[in-house]
Amino acid sequence: MNLFVIAQFGQLIHNEALIKRDKLEKNKLIILYTSANILVPEKIKNEVDSRLFSEIEMVEIPLSPNSIDIENINVIFKTYKRILKGVDDLYISSFERHYNILHEVALRKKIRTHLVEEGLGTYKFASNEFSFTPPSRKDSLVRALNKSGLSSNKYFPIIKSIRTWILDTLSLPKQLFKALLEIKNSEFKNYKKLELFSDERNGFLGYAKNFHSINLAYPEAVSNVFESKESKILNTYSSYESNVEITSLITKYDIRESDSLYLSQVFQITSVYYADAVIKIIKDELEKSEGRFFIKFHPKDKIVFIDKIKEKVLELGLSDRIIIISESDFPIEAIIKESKFERIIAISSTALVYAKQLSESTECVSITNTLISRLGSNCPVKTRKLMLEHTEMLSIFPHIEFK
Structure with a gap:
């Protein structure tokens, strides 16, 4: 039996793409969740392509599963030993903390393990070496x-x-x-205890490194991070079928290949300053193109930020060239695949990573440095640090330009 363990919608998309690519059968899906959020796993379950899985199980794990808590780790350890019964191949997209416990248990049981694309997080140790910072x-x-x-x-x-x-x-x-x-x-006391464990629970302090196969968009980018017998390219969105009617969206907005796209991301920046900086950057980009610029907001963008963006567009008289896509809760990759934008700009959106697989002619640009420069003192220190850390992960992809 093939066991797929996920906790996010994005992971589901990649895992389903792998099943289709390899024509796998006898597949079981585990959706992990905590009592703090039962709505998201239910939404994920509703999006599952039931044709690909013979069984779907929702599995609850303790709250704050990534915190160093021996009691929680013991519960997770017991849970993972249970769900691995009768499994031949384990497919996971996350590989740290409690997921490494799952991986270690699988290896002990002689189960073949496979790493599946998750997103930008998959590549984070390619630019920064793994290190576990123990609690003080x-x-x-x-x-x-x-x-x-x-x-x-x-x-x-x-x-x-x-x-x-x-x-x-x-x-x-x-x-x-x-x-x-x-x-x-305390975490410090629990950490000291965890260090002494000699079984799979000690895996919480490391990350899963050895796999039978890794299945990523850019496996060569993490050749120094993971070890595997097989390394396969996973082009997820080549076979992705969205529940949203993509063709009707493209027709609605009359999106053309000469148009460009800005992908919004949520950061702790005062909305008026954030919106002003973003629109000015888009305005500069428009001077290099004859097409229009579309803005796709993140589902978690604040209403006040969206309103400020709209105000700035009207204020600058750019309503005919800057178009806001009112729909937000759908994977943008599906539209990129069909519309072949001339250029895509963002801070550190995962779409910058996948866009080249979907549209060879599309330019991918990270605007982090320009945005931080325009924001100046209006960009909080912690936010600036976070933006730069996320952007650094993109540095391993040669097709992304940095401005």
Whole structure:
């Protein structure tokens, strides 16, 4: 039996493409979820091509499965041993933390393991070596004090009033007891215990490296990251069939090969500054082209940001050349495949990675540096760091231009 383990919709698309490519049969799908979010896995289940799987199972794992918690890791370990019964081949798209426990258990059971494209995250160790940063005693102590509520107790800064003094006096014993429990079960303490484990649970501290096969859009890009007997190119969107009627969308907006596309991404930047910088960049790009520029928003873009974009387009009198695609909840790759845009620009969208497979003539451009420059002090330090880290992952793809 072939077992496919996923937790995201994007992973489903890639895994289904692999099944179609290799004409696999006797396939079972596991959809992992936590109690914090049961809507997403249900949506994923509704999108599954039931013709490709003989069985679909929703499997719950503990909350915060990537945190170092021995109790949670033990539950996950037991769960993964159960779901691997009767499995010949295991297909996974994630390869760190608890997924490496799954991988290690599979190897121990002599199950062939296969890595399947996930997205940009698949290539992150190609530009930055893997390293596991263990939790510090200090950070664990601070986290314990925060979780217990003790750090907000008025005894910490100063007694401000009789009322708060009385309330905090009453709650202090309970908070002290809870803080001691949190410290006892802190990530630092759990990490020290986990280091001593000699079984597959220790895999939580590493990443899955050895596979029977890796199936990626650009397997050569991670030749120094993973080891495998077989390395295969997976061109996911060559066979992808969207539930959205792509042809009608292209007709609706009259998208042509001379047109370009901007793919929005969600970052913590004040909407008015973010929108202003984006539209000015698009305006500059329009001067190099005779076509129009389409904007596809991310499903999680804030309404206020979308409104500011629309305002800037009207303000600059560019409504005839900058067109907003009102639909957002569909894979843009499907449209790229059909419309063959002249140019695609984004910060670090995964579509920049796949676009060349779908349209050889399309130029792919990361605008991170220009955007950060235009934002200046309006781009928070943490956001700038995150944007640059994501963009660095794109540096291994020669077809992407950086501006």
